[in-house]
Amino acid sequence: MVMLKDIIETDKKYYMNTFGDRLPVCFTHGKGLELFSDGGKTYYDFLGGIAVSALGHSHPEFISALKNQLDKVLHTSSLYYIENQAKLAKELVEATCADKAFFCNSGAEANEGALKLAKIYHYKKGDGKTEVISLSRSFHGRTIATVAATGQEKYQKPYRELTNGFMQVEPNDFEALQSAVTDKTAAILLELIQGESGVHPMDKEYVRKVRELCADKDIVMIVDEVQTGMGRCGYLFAHQMYGVEPDIFTCAKALGGGIPIGAVCAKENIAKAFSPGDHGTTFGGNPFATAAGLAVMKIFKEERLVENSRSIGEYFKDKLNNIAAKYPSKIKDIRAYGLLIGIELDEGIAKDVFKALFDNNILTSLCGGNTIRLAPPLIIGKEDVDLFINTMDKILE
Ligand SMILES: Cc1ncc(COP(=O)(O)O)c(C=O)c1O
Missing domain, CATH: 3.40.640.10 (Type I PLP-dependent aspartate aminotransferase-like (Major domain))
Incomplete structure (x- = not known):
């Protein structure tokens, strides 16, 4: 098996340095909200490849449609x-x-x-x-x-x-x-x-x-x-x-x-x-x-995914507002529109929270300096939201 260290070395040597030091992980496959790393870890994709993977990973009907077209x-x-x-x-x-x-x-x-x-x-x-x-x-x-x-x-x-x-x-x-x-x-x-x-x-x-x-x-x-x-x-x-x-x-x-x-x-x-x-x-x-x-x-x-985006988005927003009320000096603002969500953090902690989320196997992005952006697959359910909220709670505590 190729090791992450070797992949990073090859990347540094041959790929143009437009992305700098990326997060130290390489994913080999995914299913639904989950992405599996070559190091054997399971990550939860709350960024959806930056608002791309709306169906999650390896959606069976999607993959079968692609395979069908590949054969034609x-x-x-x-x-x-x-x-x-x-x-x-x-x-x-x-x-x-x-x-x-x-x-x-x-x-x-x-x-x-x-x-x-x-x-x-x-x-x-x-x-x-x-x-x-x-x-x-x-x-x-x-x-x-x-x-x-x-x-x-x-x-x-x-x-x-x-x-x-x-x-x-x-x-x-x-x-x-x-x-x-x-x-x-x-x-x-x-x-x-x-x-x-x-x-x-x-x-x-x-x-x-x-x-x-x-x-x-x-x-x-x-x-x-x-x-x-x-x-x-x-x-x-x-x-x-x-x-x-x-x-x-x-x-x-x-x-x-x-x-x-x-x-x-x-x-x-x-x-x-x-x-x-x-x-x-x-x-x-x-x-x-x-x-x-x-x-x-x-x-x-x-799968009524637009409706899911709206209703799960509301659930997510409520939960985030609760957690924002619990940590008013740490969370400055919640901006949530369906499943496009910004969690604005206190400047002093934003980078650490982003890193702690990653260390807890949760994928997000940090944008605008101190805002955690979420754009998860539209297939997510309440249990996924709860997982995020519980992890965030633990980190902020
Ligand atoms: C609002 C908006 N417009 C345009 C783009 C550029 O899209 P692409 O990276 O596919 O060229 C992005 C990418 O993040 C975007 O968020």
């Missing part, structure tokens, strides 16, 4: 019609306010596609609008344009000059947004709940006003649902929880249940700006990736 065909190319692609687009459109979908391979690529679509919509109108406003502390991906949209200095600084025409304003400050808008503003891009910077929601009223502003000024409203989408927040998409219809929304992560796929979903008046040749992809939406997406959608319905 993996890839054909966009020169030909693809049955799974058409069917998955239909599923997404029928479940949302969008009229058309386009598939790619990741969240960043979905946001790139959305930005291109917003730009070409204005280009074809000839109205001269080219600029994009996004929000401070947002995260939209790692490509040059999505880094330009990501309102965090640390991600932008090494890569300047970035794509021109992007600016950021403070979230939840409608006046700041309004005064940043000019007759060159093509699109406003936002996460409804900022995930990467620590689970920070937009106010409902703010989002409603953004929607109105975009409609009034013919600005394309793009909602980045890469993290908040696919049932994560107790609704299939977070914009449904907010009761707004964006012109474009993007998703990725959980859509493929672990197989890379992203989607740009848009209203017809915007989507039709793409003519043949204006945008494309080699791998995006291939038969295998869209078989994964279809299986995810099917299992979501059969």
